[in-house]
Amino acid sequence: MIWVWAFLACAAIAPFAREAFxxxxxxxxxxxxxxxxxxxxxxxxYYHWRGPKDGPVAVCVHGLTTPSPVWxxxxxxxxxxxxxxxxxxxxxxxxxxxxxxxxxxTFFTRQLHELLDALNVPGDITLLGYSMGGxxxxxxxxxxxxxxxxxxxxxxxxxxxxLGPATRLIANTGFLGTWVxxxxxxxxxxxxxxxxxxxxxxxxxxxxxxxxxxxxxxxVLSSLRxxxxxxxTDTHRALAASGLPVVAIWGAQDDIxxxxxKETLCALNPSATHEVIxxxxxxxxxxxxxxxxxxxxxxxxxxxx
Numbered sequence: 001m002i003w004v005w006a007f008l009a010c011a012a013i014a015p016f017a018r019e020a021f022x023x024x025x026x027x028x029x030x031x032x033x034x035x036x037x038x039x040x041x042x043x044x045x046y047y048h049w050r051g052p053k054d055g056p057v058a059v060c061v062h063g064l065t066t067p068s069p070v071w072x073x074x075x076x077x078x079x080x081x082x083x084x085x086x087x088x089x090x091x092x093x094x095x096x097x098x099x100x101x102x103x104x105x106t107f108f109t110r111q112l113h114e115l116l117d118a119l120n121v122p123g124d125i126t127l128l129g130y131s132m133g134g135x136x137x138x139x140x141x142x143x144x145x146x147x148x149x150x151x152x153x154x155x156x157x158x159x160x161x162x163l164g165p166a167t168r169l170i171a172n173t174g175f176l177g178t179w180v181x182x183x184x185x186x187x188x189x190x191x192x193x194x195x196x197x198x199x200x201x202x203x204x205x206x207x208x209x210x211x212x213x214x215x216x217x218x219x220v221l222s223s224l225r226x227x228x229x230x231x232x233t234d235t236h237r238a239l240a241a242s243g244l245p246v247v248a249i250w251g252a253q254d255d256i257x258x259x260x261x262k263e264t265l266c267a268l269n270p271s272a273t274h275e276v277i278x279x280x281x282x283x284x285x286x287x288x289x290x291x292x293x294x295x296x297x298x299x300x301x302x303x304x305x
Contacts, residue, residue, distance in 0.1 A: 015182035022214040030095045040114045046095035047088035047115065051079030056303060057121055058083040063131030064223055067094025067206055070130065073289035082303050088115060091219065098215020104226035105139035112140055126300065128152040130285050135227050138235045141244060150245040150301055154292065155254055155282055158232035159261035171224040181221045186211050203286055233268060240269035247273045247299045249292055251280035273299050
């Protein structure tokens, strides 16, 4: 009987032990990346500038598991348009450090606010959010209306997203959910990423490599229980009342952020501008980057000559 209990104890501990033995991000890991790292109060944050130094600033916020290179094609196009484009990794993703704490809207808004202040970024910012970034950026916009020129939401979470029954179980069952997340999620995530192996670019490799980094899995879980579990109704109504221009871009075949979210946003913010990209799924920032870029050219406030 004691062997049974010993086996069960080892099985219970094993997923957390694997997380403890994963390696933290190091300067060597970041050495070949094109951007830089800045130490903020909550932790080191990786960022990358592109475009003319005197151009109006555009800031891009990525999603739950996709690090900042998910923006590369769109950011390059915006740089060609004349924007000074800033991409960065949220805590626990990509090349940014893992920061402890509940990853709710306050957590991510603080990271962005501290990054912009540390880099001396002025106002009149075009702020873009993709997927979970589309849930983070509305909170930042409401709290910092005077700093923004416009807000772009691409397949935005928080308006009726569906991450699946397994994810709902993990997010809503306390310690059991935490154990399942550590025990099952890495293999499930790797398998899901591999289904996109044929896609262009290196985004699959970048996503999968995060599984080897300490803090990635806890960060995803904390976000599921934090910012992705927060209602956005009042936030979008506040945006509507503020008059800040909002552009929303949707994938017609998105099975994670369904197109029904468009109708929800229309009801909350009737003045928002929408574009639906036919044939696009949830990965549209890199699978349909040309169509996304074309939509931005049509709907962004024109830059001054």
